[in-house]
Amino acid sequence: MTATIEPSQAELLPSVRNFLSGTKRFLVGGQWVESASGATFETIDPANGQVLTTVARGGAEDVDRAVRAARTAFDEGPWSTMKPNERERLIWRVGDILSERAEEFGQLEALDNGKSAGIASAVDVAWSADIFRYFAGWATKIEGSTVNVSMPFVPGGQFHAYTLREPVGVCGLIVPWNFPLLMAAFKLAPALAAGNTVILKPAEQTPLTALLLGEVFEEAGFPPGVVNIVTGYGDAGAALSAHDHVDKIAFTGSTEVGKKIVDAARGNLKKVSLELGGKSANVVFADADFDAAVTGSLNAWLFNHGQCCVAGTRMFVEDSIFDDFTAAVAEAASQVKIGPGLDPTTQLGPLVSQEQFDKVTGYLAAGLADGARALTGGKRWGDTGFYVEPTVFVDVKPEFSIVEEEIFGPVVAALPFNAEEGVAKAANSSIYGLAAGIWTKDLSKAHLTARQLKAGSVWINQYNGFDTAMPFGGYKQSGWGRELGATAIDLYTQTKAVNIAL
Ligand code: NAP
Ligand code: MG
Numbered sequence: 001m002t003a004t005i006e007p008s009q010a011e012l013l014p015s016v017r018n019f020l021s022g023t024k025r026f027l028v029g030g031q032w033v034e035s036a037s038g039a040t041f042e043t044i045d046p047a048n049g050q051v052l053t054t055v056a057r058g059g060a061e062d063v064d065r066a067v068r069a070a071r072t073a074f075d076e077g078p079w080s081t082m083k084p085n086e087r088e089r090l091i092w093r094v095g096d097i098l099s100e101r102a103e104e105f106g107q108l109e110a111l112d113n114g115k116s117a118g119i120a121s122a123v124d125v126a127w128s129a130d131i132f133r134y135f136a137g138w139a140t141k142i143e144g145s146t147v148n149v150s151m152p153f154v155p156g157g158q159f160h161a162y163t164l165r166e167p168v169g170v171c172g173l174i175v176p177w178n179f180p181l182l183m184a185a186f187k188l189a190p191a192l193a194a195g196n197t198v199i200l201k202p203a204e205q206t207p208l209t210a211l212l213l214g215e216v217f218e219e220a221g222f223p224p225g226v227v228n229i230v231t232g233y234g235d236a237g238a239a240l241s242a243h244d245h246v247d248k249i250a251f252t253g254s255t256e257v258g259k260k261i262v263d264a265a266r267g268n269l270k271k272v273s274l275e276l277g278g279k280s281a282n283v284v285f286a287d288a289d290f291d292a293a294v295t296g297s298l299n300a301w302l303f304n305h306g307q308c309c310v311a312g313t314r315m316f317v318e319d320s321i322f323d324d325f326t327a328a329v330a331e332a333a334s335q336v337k338i339g340p341g342l343d344p345t346t347q348l349g350p351l352v353s354q355e356q357f358d359k360v361t362g363y364l365a366a367g368l369a370d371g372a373r374a375l376t377g378g379k380r381w382g383d384t385g386f387y388v389e390p391t392v393f394v395d396v397k398p399e400f401s402i403v404e405e406e407i408f409g410p411v412v413a414a415l416p417f418n419a420e421e422g423v424a425k426a427a428n429s430s431i432y433g434l435a436a437g438i439w440t441k442d443l444s445k446a447h448l449t450a451r452q453l454k455a456g457s458v459w460i461n462q463y464n465g466f467d468t469a470m471p472f473g474g475y476k477q478s479g480w481g482r483e484l485g486a487t488a489i490d491l492y493t494q495t496k497a498v499n500i501a502l
Contacts (some may be wrong), residue, residue: 029069030224073225110341169247278434282312360409433475
């Protein structure tokens with residue numbers, strides 16, 4: 001393969017070009033503001049390493065202003081006093097505007113993150129729109145219950161007891177760079193549907209679609225202070241996590257930062273939900289549909305350049321088909337078209353940043369030094385941009401860092417298993433438990449294996465089988481709580497028990 005990389009801004013929409021001009025401000029209390037310190041930072045196009053634009057860098061003082069704005073909008077209204085159907089209409093409108101502006105959002109995401117613009121529009125933006133519409137519907141469907149109490153210590157008493165589901169309050173939403181818009185949607189939509197006000201902190205690598213989304217909230221007619229967005233570095237996230245007037249933090253990112261958030265939340269014991277790292281097992285039985293399993297297993301570890309928390313990066317293959325199967329996956333991986341996100345033929349773009357590129361190429365070197373064999377890939381691609389070749393490692397041992405640790409790049413480790421001995425013990429040996437894949441035509445085997453795997457999501461004869469209505473989250477060190485579906489409403493509400501003596 002040769003590296004011929006076109007300028008990644010060739011086909012930009014005028015609206016995207018316009019958005020990139022000038023320093024970007026962030027949104028606090030309905031105003032687009034500079035940071036209190038006047039500090040800014042640059043966001044980079046990972047396809048060529050060049051600066052896309054400059055963004056205001058918020059710090060603790062900015063976070064405090066945003067929290068106060070959110071506090072006022074929650075405590076004094078109008079958000080908390082608005083009728084559920086009014087909130088529903090506004091949130092639904094966000095979904096519709098996202099659909100209308102999908103190409104624009106897709107391009108901006110491609111530029112900032114490196115992913116394909118077409119995939120970003122079709123997956124990240126389209127799914128975000130679906131999430132806003134799904135949770136818009138929830139705004140009018142959050143219910144308490146009546147409870148038949150016995151109260152044995154009040155003989156003869158009569159009571160009327162019921163529960164109320166109330167919003168948690170001011171929520172800090174901290175998101176990573178791998179799906180910048182989508183991870184924001186995962187949190188914003190249920191938080192707002194349940195009646196909370198929010199401060200969104202996007203990742204420093206990818207602040208742009210969050211800011212464009214801020215414009216969408218304005219266009220949809222959200223009152224000031226309901227949605228605040230502060231761009232900046234980890235110190236802004238840390239200030240948000242430690243803030244005494246924040247009632248809840250919802251976080252997606254690394255397990256390491258997740259633990260810091262738990263520590264920071266101690267001060268006021270704010271509620272915390274976490275969606276963290278993974279090293280997910282993708283299990284291929286010998287009786288699987290071979291071709292479907294090859295394509296699906298490639299998608300499992302390569303989608304989004306492997307920068308997926310759910311990436312199926314430990315590929316367990318039944319020993320009788322191990323050589324043929326891994327050869328077929330490696331062959332398919334070597335055919336993947338690499339290039340910048342704005343090239344419509346691109347299937348695999350650059351990694352998000354120099355830091356991530358260094359981390360992933362470091363793992364490639366470690367794997368080879370440990371004695372693993374790369375059936376394909378094993379090095380960077382081209383000589384500009386943060387591109388890495390899709391890499392299939394065999395001859396690996398469970399204790400290799402490429403098998404144990406989350407790489408977050410286009411790298412898979414393949415391990416054989418024996419059907420008699422079973423696969424569950426090896427698959428469950430990770431500290432993580434986010435997702436798992438199973439490929440087999442045997443229904444009983446599929447369901448029994450699904451029960452054995454310690455993972456929050458199990459996908460059978462597919463991978464990345466997400467839906468807005470299905471709960472999503474991790475076992476073990478992959479997180480706390482379940483986003484999406486009805487369970488997301490639990491994350492953003494608290495229950496009040498009311499009991500009246502009649
Ligand atoms: P990260 O450090 O966990 O960042 C995620 C978010 O947390 C970002 O908005 C980040 O802000 C913020 N943050 C950083 N330090 C914080 C702190 N002390 N308190 C509160 N918020 C803080 O993830 P990363 O550095 O971007 O990526 C590192 C590794 O994490 C990746 O290689 C990958 O293994 C994993 N990761 C996992 C997921 C996932 O979906 N589970 C997503 C992304 C990354 P800044 O960006 O400004 O630092
Ligand atoms: Mg960027």
